[in-house]
Amino acid sequence: MNGHENIVVRVENLDKCYFKRDGASGKMVPFYALRNVSFEVAKGEVLGIIGKNGSGKSTVLKILSGITPPTEGVVEIFGTPSSILDIGTGIHPEISGRENVYLRGQLLGMKKQEVDEVFEELVAFSGVGDFIDTAVKHYSSGMFLRLAFSIIVHLRSDILLLDEVLAVGDASFRRRCVAKINDIVERGCTVVLVSHDMGTVMETCSRVILLDKGRVISIGSQKDVVQNMYMSGSDNRDFKEEEFDTPKLREIQSEDYGYKVERFGLFGIDDLEVTEFESADEVKIRLDYTILKNNVNLAIGISDVMDVRLIDDSPVLKLSKNNRMRNGRYKVTWTIPSGLFNAGTYFIGLYAFDNKLRVLKIYNRVVQFKVTDKSVPKYVQEFQRAAFKVNLRMQIQRLAV
Amino acid sequence: MKLLSLQEMRLRYTKQPDSFSAYLGKVWDYRYMIVVLATRDLKIKYAQTVLGLVWTIIQPLTGLAIFYFFFHFLVAMPKVPECGYAVFAFSGMTAWYFFSYIVYQGSNSLISGQELSQKVYFPRIILPLSKVVVGAVDLTISLCLLMVLMLVMNVKPGWQILLLPGFVAVNATVGLSVAVWLSALTIRYRDLQHIVPYIVNFGIWLTPVFFPTTIVPDKLSWFLYLNPMTGVVEGYRWCLWGYSEFTWLYAFGLILAFLLLIAGTVFFKRQEHHMMDVL
Known part of the structure; x- marks a missing residue:
């Protein structure tokens, strides 16, 4: 040549x-x-x-x-x-x-x-x-x-x-x-x-x-x-x-870093836990946890099967600077709006980080969910990528311990 | 910045193995790797050892003490030259230890170095070659000890000592020719690893390390010279302290070893091409 x-x-x-x-x-x-x-x-x-x-x-x-x-x-x-x-x-x-x-x-x-x-x-x-x-x-x-x-x-x-x-x-x-x-x-x-x-x-x-x-x-x-x-x-x-190994929720209680996760999962409008939903449905991600030690907080990340992170979010982004890392019990919900995801399997991971935003611990694929999409024939399902600049609606409730 | 045309730096991989000359060219290009691997071996060898270098001195001296006790004190070896048994035996042992290090380490080098060679490319013959360099460091220490011993025993070297590097080179060639063959063969036939202790442990008795060739009946001494190491050991003695006469029998070993090495390299190269799929 x-x-x-x-x-x-x-x-x-x-x-x-x-x-x-x-x-x-x-x-x-x-x-x-x-x-x-x-x-x-x-x-x-x-x-x-x-x-x-x-x-x-x-x-x-x-x-x-x-x-x-x-x-x-x-x-x-x-x-x-x-x-x-x-x-x-x-x-x-x-x-x-x-x-x-x-x-x-x-x-x-x-x-x-x-x-x-x-x-x-x-x-x-x-x-x-x-x-x-x-x-x-x-x-x-x-x-x-x-x-x-x-x-x-x-x-x-x-x-x-x-x-x-x-x-x-x-x-x-x-x-x-x-x-x-x-x-x-x-x-x-x-x-x-x-x-x-x-x-x-x-x-x-x-x-x-x-x-x-x-x-x-x-x-x-x-x-x-x-x-x-x-x-x-x-x-x-x-x-x-493929079936994936996911860490069990009870493993996510780090004495060293000082947090305890009580509940983490996807919930439908009727407040029942779901692992599969129609793309048109609206579902909520719920994360209940306790911070026992100052200077630690958690974040979630939704990724696809290839581990490409699509969405990241953390309560600290919504809290005022002084309240960010205070200990206490947190109840956080994120709303996944109707039609956000295409059909496919996704994972939600959990990340613990400190006040300098250094990652302390990563738990990948804690929650697995599957999205189905009846409305669209498979061959026209549009390609979706990291270009997902979506802000999920987040509600935070903090209670003193 | 230095500009090289891309064509000059072309590498090409196909199912065809390299030609022999191209292979030697690659070995030359990667010659720095011999030193790098040897340095690494030496560093690892001496890292974390309290006595470090002292071990390299203790080992040959212990050997000498044992053999001196048996072959001089218990059973008096006949026809030992004037220099005394210690110098006589130690000069033979120095050559033999260098040979046996190359054979031991070299023949095992492809297997012990596979972690590296599965991840980094270099002509694989570099692995046994680097063991020669490591062995040469031990040899140098041994030779220094021998010099001290000669000084103590009042044995003076002659002009021939200038030829010592030549005999060291022959010594290395003999060791390498065995190592190259064995290392290439052990890839397919792992059990050949067991042959190495035989060569090293029994070979020493077929080589005049502890005994002078003169105690062997004349009819049989030619048999001794079929072993290339005989020439090497006698050669060391000749050039270190003027033992016996120079004879072209020394060269016989060299020629034999050289032919073995060339043939071994050809064989090694053939094996190397598919080595990584077999290891």
Whole structure:
């Protein structure tokens, strides 16, 4: 191909075949992890590869980084790639953060002088501070991840291949990482990232590939691909039908942080708890909880099956500054107006945060609900996305303990 | 900013393995990785050990003490040169320990390094190669000990000591040729790991480490020289303190080891292509 000037990664008719032992016959049978995958990535692009577990998305990255050869097809990369298939590979617990930064940086292809140049900035970004000369085994898991991630975002390469690495760390650190990635891209770096976390893909990617069972289902702008995923019938239905583990309500009583959740769920107009409702119905989210300790409060977040957060809200946004973090019993209701949700499965999560809005604890998918929509035939159901700027009507009642 | 045309930096992956020369080119490009991995091994080795370096000194000295006790004190080894049994045995042990470190660590390096190699690309032969560097650090310490021992025993080295690096290189080549073969084979046949202790534990008796070649009947001594390590051990002694005569038999071991290494690398490269799917 007389290639486009700006193409930095070209993948053509990629097949990857593994052999697995067939349970019944005991023979080795071929199994295609990838089938006829082709795509191109232009310079400065952030390409996201999404799909369920086993869809082949990580295999694509393994081939792109040269770790395993393709069974058929060609991969061409123009530039120097750095592939990060795991956040902390090569970081050894027995040796200090400083030594690990150098070793890990060099394992990823940096020269010693290059690490020298970014070292100060890197340590500042990670926020591990004085601990940099302490053996990594004494780090908290958060510190470990922040250090590991700082190394990655300070790499000097043309092409970054990232596998799931953005899905780590606390929310605020993650946000900084995403900002940093955008920075790197502005400097002309190209990123290919694999993620099952739609939130990350939405925030960072300019183009998305959806894989299923080793084949490309769709490729295009995020909006198109996600729409495709929600609308496509048979192949992706199991995205929606999956059963999810949800934390039990009684687990959400944190002695450490000082809150107790008494009731959390969806209620119909007759005040009976519901788990499924018609899109045209009006329902309420009720959250009753007690704050036992000042400086803590809770928030809810509604997300879809791909964990894209659609709506966030917290009573503190309505309370006056002085009353925000006072302890007491809270009874909060949010009204979901008729027709807000399209058909599908959604989750409500719970977040605890402190007065500096630092997230203390996240409980994802505490409440699961299903929305049906009889009024609209399935094929015209409109695509809905994070662009949901809705304010739910909220009522707060606070009682002293 | 340095501008490189994109065409120059092209990487291409297909089902075809690299050609042998392209593979060697890649090993050259990734040579810094040998040092990085060796540094990492050394740091891990000495992190958190109270005695640190002292261990590296104690180990060969304990070995020497045991063998001195048995082969000199209990059973007097005949035909030991003037320098004394301690210098004689220790110079042989130094060469042998370097060899056995490379064989032990090198043949296991693909399996012990798989966590890394499944996540980071580099030509896999770098793994056994890096073990040579780690072994060389121990070797240097051993050689220093040997020098001290020679000083104490009043044994003076001659001009030949300048050729020592050459024999060290042969020593490494012999070890590496075994390590490369075994590491590539152990990927498919894990039980070959058990062969390593045999080579190391029994091989030492087929190599003149504790005994001089002169006690072996003439009819059988050619048999001893089939073992490339014989040439290496004798060579160490020759260039360190002028033992015996230089003989081209030393070169025989080198040629054998070199051919083994080339063939081993070809085999290794063939295995490497699909290594990650098998490990």
